[in-house]
Amino acid sequence: MKESAMFRWAFLGVTAAFLAAVVWILNDIRLQVRRSGERIRAASGSLEENMPTIVEKTRQSTEALSKNLPQVVARVDKMTLTLSENLPELVDRAGKTSEVIAELAEDIRQLKELAGVTTGARDKSLVAYANGLLQAVESSGGSVGVHKTFGKGLKNARPAAEWVVGARKEALILTILVKSKKEMLTRLGKTKLGANWMIEFPEKEPVPLIDWLRLHHPESKEVG
Numbered sequence: 683m684k685e686s687a688m689f690r691w692a693f694l695g696v697t698a699a700f701l702a703a704v705v706w707i708l709n710d711i712r713l714q715v716r717r718s719g720e721r722i723r724a725a726s727g728s729l730e731e732n733m734p735t736i737v738e739k740t741r742q743s744t745e746a747l748s749k750n751l752p753q754v755v756a757r758v759d760k761m762t763l764t765l766s767e768n769l770p771e772l773v774d775r776a777g778k779t780s781e782v783i784a785e786l787a788e789d790i791r792q793l794k795e796l797a798g799v800t801t802g803a804r805d806k807s808l809v810a811y812a813n814g815l816l817q818a819v820e821s822s823g824g825s826v827g828v829h830k831t832f833g834k835g836l837k838n839a840r841p842a843a844e845w846v847v848g849a850r851k852e853a854l855i856l857t858i859l860v861k862s863k864k865e866m867l868t869r870l871g872k873t874k875l876g877a878n879w880m881i882e883f884p885e886k887e888p889v890p891l892i893d894w895l896r897l898h899h900p901e902s903k904e905v906g
């Protein structure tokens with residue numbers, strides 16, 4: 683009898699604990715449902731509160747678009763019409779500009795011929811020749827200058843590589859003015875006053891740059 687009574691009390695205790703747990707879970711679910719409902723009601727209230735503002739802004743945007751759209755379309759039509767009306771004139775002006783440029787080019791060609799710049803056969807490899815000539819001087823390792831008026835040695839002697847920097851500017855102009863390799867060699871080998879540029883190496887007497895190039899620059903050997 684005692685064991686039966688103890689069993690009933692234990693069963694009642696377990697049942698009571700189970701029911702208490704079920705009640706706690708149900709209450710927690712109820713509270714969560716309640717909070718969710720409150721959030722939904724708050725969101726709905728906010729939407730209802732702001733709906734008139736949203737509707738008003740949408741209406742204003744629609745009215746502005748409806749009001750300005752005809753003006754935009756009219757401007758586009760006007761620009762298209764203006765372009766269509768002026769296109770032939772623009773094309774005609776472009777054609778006349780091309781004719782003027784062609785006439786100027788012909789005038790320049792005739793002026794060059796008048797100045798004697800382009801008369802006679804012109805060596806087409808002058809640029810390559812001048813570049814090779816100056817590279818030979820630049821890599822020589824010597825010094826370039828002019829003979830002193832009194833005494834031995836060179837006046838205003840500069841390292842060959844430094845002299846070439848200035849000579850390249852002159853060579854650029856000469857490629858337009860001269861007509862042959864010989865003339866290019868002669869003009870680069872002399873100063874503006876007609877004196878010979880001299881090239882000097884340690885423990886050796888200076889020699890005319892033109893003569894040195896004819897000995898050490900293969901292409902200049904063939905120049906008469």
